[in-house]
Amino acid sequence: MPRSMSMKIAAAIVTLLALGACIQWQSLGYYSRVILDGENSRAVEDAPTLRARPLCSFGGDSTCVRLFVVGDWGSGMATQVAVARAMAFVARTERPHAVISTGDNFYPSGVAQAQDPLFRTRWEQVYADSALQVPWIIALGNHDHRGSIDAQIAYGRQNRRWYLPAPYYAVTVAAAQTAVALFVLDTDVLLSDRSSRRRQLRWLDSALAVTTATVKIVVGHHPLRSYGLYGDTEVLVEQLKPILDRRGVMLYLCGHDHDIQVIEHPADRFVCVVSGNGGKSRRTRYGAFTKVAWTGGGFVYLACRADTSVVAQVIASDAHALWCDTLGVHRQGLEPRTR
Incomplete structure (x- = not known):
């Protein structure tokens, strides 16, 4: 040479x-x-300025299903209290049908029994506003698995607002012309136990195949896509993503990263929504396919409509809307890719 x-x-x-x-x-x-x-950051790197904007109201629309999505909330910190107040403020006019928890319901180590005082001090008392007395559809996080999962399931038999019939399950929320099918996974076990992974994914594939719901949403704790601390979860990208693509899932909701992100990756036929900013707040950043990213405490408000579209809004801990967009319509008909 x-x-x-x-x-x-x-x-x-x-x-x-x-x-x-x-x-x-x-x-x-x-x-x-x-x-x-630490866990009280308000920093979002490479971000455009987000300013408060009027809330897109769907409270008077009887045809859509309204859902609040909040995760990583059970900290007992000031962030949790502020986000709970914001949720209550918005709920008084928007009247959500349900709240979806993306997991880590009780820090640092879940609960020990169905009578654990954390149910009262971290959930009942914090979200006591009458506007929030709706079903909470619960996913389990890694911190929940440090305690008793059976205790959280048993508590649901005592308090019907706490909807957790099993570690993973499906439930439908309906309003007039719209039905939203929610498929809640236990991603902590899915990631750590191969046999459970196979069972959960087979169950999910079969359940998605037979549902006739207007909108299909899958919920887990760990992010499939993220530009935050944890990044993409490779097992979910490799094994969960093909099912979501094939079965026409609209959204994958998760937490784990203590921020809010909406990611439309061109290789996906669904949108990833990270909502883990309910009790802690960690520095995050924009990535190549970020639609919005926020930290400082907040939750996501979804309005699921009869035309299969979903309007998503990011609500900050001061109850101001920061971002609003319609998700899903333009993604129908895209050919899924493997990565």
Whole structure:
């Protein structure tokens, strides 16, 4: 090989190594800033300015299903109290049919029994406003698994607002012309136990195949897509995503990252919504396919309509709407890709 060619190849290798080191350094810098910020951050990197805007109201629309989505809420911190007040304020006019919890319902280690005082101090008392006395559709998070899952299920038999009949299950919420089928997964076990993963995914595939609901939504704790601290969950991308693509799922709702993100990845036929900002608040960032990202406490308000579209709004802990967009319509008919 001519010396000039060898030198070009060597220079190219050095350039690639330098680029890789730069990317790793940038990522390391981001993760370091996340850790230094702690759980009360309001920082969103590479973000456009979000300003308060009028709420898109659907409270008077009898044909749509209205859902609040909040996760990682059971901290007992000031963020949880502020977000609960915001939820109550919006709920008084919007009248949600249900609240969806994306998990980590009780920090740091779940609950020990159905009579655990955390049910009262972290949930009943915090979300006591009359406008929030609607069913809570519960997913389990990794912190919940540090305690007793059976206790959370048993509590649901005592308090019918706490809807958790099993670690994973399906439920339909309907209003007039619209039915929303929710398929709630136990992603902590799905990720850690291969046999449970197979069972859950087979169940999900079969359940999605037979539903006739207007809108199909899958709920888990761990993010399939995220630009926050945890990033994409590879097992979910590889094994859950094909089912969501094939079965016409509109949204994948999750938490785990303590922020709010809406991600429309071009390889997906569904939209990923991270809503894990209900009790803690961690630095996050925009990525290549971010539609919106927020941290500082908040929740997501979904209005599911009879035409299969979903209007999503990000509501901050001061009860101001920050972002609103219609999801889903333009994604129908896209051919799914593997990554």
